[in-house]
Amino acid sequence: MQYVSTRGHQPLGTFTDVLLSGLAPDGGLAMPERISTFSAAELERLRELPYVELAYEVMHPFISDIPEDDLRELLRRTYRAEVFGSEDITPLTALGDSGLYLLELSNGPSLAFKDMAMQFLGHAFEYVLEREDRRVNILGATSGDTGSAAEYAMLGKERVNVFMLSPQGRMSRFQQAQMYSLDEPNIFNIAVAGVFDDCQDLVKAVNADAEFKARYDIGAVNSINWGRVLAQAVYYFKGYFALNLPAGAEADFCVPSGNFGNVFAGYLAREMGLPVGRLIVASNENSVLHEFFSGGVYHVWPAERVAVTSSPSMDIGKASNFERFLYLMADADAGQVGTWWEEVAAGRPVDLRESAHWAAVQASGFAAGRSSHADRLATIRRVDTDFGRLIDPHTADGVLVGESFKRPGVPMVCLETALPAKFAETVREAVGREPARPARFAGIEERPRHFTELPNDAEALKAFIAEKLGEWAQ
Numbered sequence: 001m002q003y004v005s006t007r008g009h010q011p012l013g014t015f016t017d018v019l020l021s022g023l024a025p026d027g028g029l030a031m032p033e034r035i036s037t038f039s040a041a042e043l044e045r046l047r048e049l050p051y052v053e054l055a056y057e058v059m060h061p062f063i064s065d066i067p068e069d070d071l072r073e074l075l076r077r078t079y080r081a082e083v084f085g086s087e088d089i090t091p092l093t094a095l096g097d098s099g100l101y102l103l104e105l106s107n108g109p110s111l112a113f114k115d116m117a118m119q120f121l122g123h124a125f126e127y128v129l130e131r132e133d134r135r136v137n138i139l140g141a142t143s144g145d146t147g148s149a150a151e152y153a154m155l156g157k158e159r160v161n162v163f164m165l166s167p168q169g170r171m172s173r174f175q176q177a178q179m180y181s182l183d184e185p186n187i188f189n190i191a192v193a194g195v196f197d198d199c200q201d202l203v204k205a206v207n208a209d210a211e212f213k214a215r216y217d218i219g220a221v222n223s224i225n226w227g228r229v230l231a232q233a234v235y236y237f238k239g240y241f242a243l244n245l246p247a248g249a250e251a252d253f254c255v256p257s258g259n260f261g262n263v264f265a266g267y268l269a270r271e272m273g274l275p276v277g278r279l280i281v282a283s284n285e286n287s288v289l290h291e292f293f294s295g296g297v298y299h300v301w302p303a304e305r306v307a308v309t310s311s312p313s314m315d316i317g318k319a320s321n322f323e324r325f326l327y328l329m330a331d332a333d334a335g336q337v338g339t340w341w342e343e344v345a346a347g348r349p350v351d352l353r354e355s356a357h358w359a360a361v362q363a364s365g366f367a368a369g370r371s372s373h374a375d376r377l378a379t380i381r382r383v384d385t386d387f388g389r390l391i392d393p394h395t396a397d398g399v400l401v402g403e404s405f406k407r408p409g410v411p412m413v414c415l416e417t418a419l420p421a422k423f424a425e426t427v428r429e430a431v432g433r434e435p436a437r438p439a440r441f442a443g444i445e446e447r448p449r450h451f452t453e454l455p456n457d458a459e460a461l462k463a464f465i466a467e468k469l470g471e472w473a474q
């Protein structure tokens with residue numbers, strides 16, 4: 001399988017090429033040249049498979065350059081009960097007889113759904129770098145969860161350094177402590193004076209400097225990396241099959257969203273033939289995605305408009321993977337995507353209302369809703385009281401919006417994107433008690449912190465990376 005850029009259509013190589021290179025040279029995102037699909041009979045065959053086998057079936061059509069046995073071994077190493085808490089890996093829990101379900105994605109090392117793909121990336125990077133005798137410097141941006149998931153996945157990996165940008169003061173205390181308490185030679189935490197979108201723009205600016213990128217072997221672990229999206233598609237299959245529906249019956253999914261990676265993975269699963277009816281995008285107060293799906297205009301929010309909320313990982317005004325979605329809505333017309341993204345870069349709206357693309361969006365199964373702090377608190381409280389289940393603020397946004405789109409007779413699977421322990425302040429405010437936390441995180445907020453403060457400036461970041469890497473040579 002070959003990959004192309006959403007903007008230029010130039011060949012980007014095969015899976016391992018895009019795994020290591022992150023952004024395309026023209027600033028676009030990697031997409032497979034076609035999306036392989038499962039027939040109804042093939043889907044029936046997948047129904048009973050354990051997670052590792054299911055992951056293999058979903059992912060291998062997109063990975064032509066890792067031998068089958070090696071890919072199976074990488075997946076076996078990744079999706080283990082010791083790492084994800086159960087043989088099931090992503091258990092599905094019914095919320096009473098409401099027809100709502102929680103797909104548990106947050107039982108991995110960092111207590112957020114990011115581990116589901118990031119643990120795979122950790123093993124895949126190690127495998128490919130060893131095979132090619134190379135090293136990589138990962139540059140990432142986090143609003144709180146990608147950072148710790150990436151750092152935990154890359155801990156002790158000799159061929160990988162991680163430079164992780166986070167928005168100073170905009171994450172929960174637990175999220176900050178998870179990252180900043182690490183004192184490892186290959187991990188560099190950088191607190192940027194700005195919002196998550198500034199951090200993401202810095203990552204893109206450094207990637208756009210072809211000379212610097214090549215010289216320092218810069219790679220990516222955000223969902224701009226296709227490997228993340230592909231590995232995330234697997235749990236939609238797992239969640240769907242766990243519902244035990246008759247062949248072909250639809251299920252809807254509701255996804256707390258920010259950078260649009262998770263819900264895009266759901267769309268990929270739908271495009272591959274999984275009977276997903278509707279994909280519901282749940283936003284918090286930073287509702288740029290809700291604005292698009294309800295009005296047809298994508299207009300990124302500038303940093304000063306992005307609010308600090310109690311579901312901070314979704315405090316995003318510019319959703320990276322939206323580009324992949326619009327690429328598909330434009331029928332893989334990379335020229336059109338390039339034109340749209342010139343508008344996005346200039347801060348101007350992309351208005352699809354009068355175009356055929358809007359009809360494509362409306363036929364895509366997407367819908368969107370949004371939530372507020374008060375909604376979040378009420379939902380955490382209600383789910384706790386009615387179903388005896390404590391959920392985190394992001395999952396609460398998903399449950400609230402999911403409920404509002406629930407169709408009679410069609411199950412609504414809400415993705416649990418983090419555990420409440422990561423957001424104790426808000427959970428305490430909602431239910432008046434402390435969420436449980438695994439013993440390994442006891443007192444984490446009190447541990448010494450290791451991070452560097454930098455301005456929102458690409459040159460300062462490049463200077464920092466260059467200083468840390470010294471005379472970098474493969």
Ligand SMILES: Cc1ncc(COP(=O)(O)O)c(C=O)c1O
Pocket residue numbers: 112113144145146223256257258259260261262263313314394395417418
């Ligand atoms: C807990 C949590 N929920 C939801 C999201 C939003 O997911 P996405 O960026 O894939 O849309 C994030 C961050 O990405 C997150 O960390």
Ligand SMILES: N[C@@H](CCOP(=O)(O)O)C(=O)O
Pocket residue numbers: 141142143144145146147221222223224258259261262313314320
């Ligand atoms: N919410 C994320 C933001 C980055 O998302 P990604 O899926 O593109 O890595 C975070 O917690 O860091």
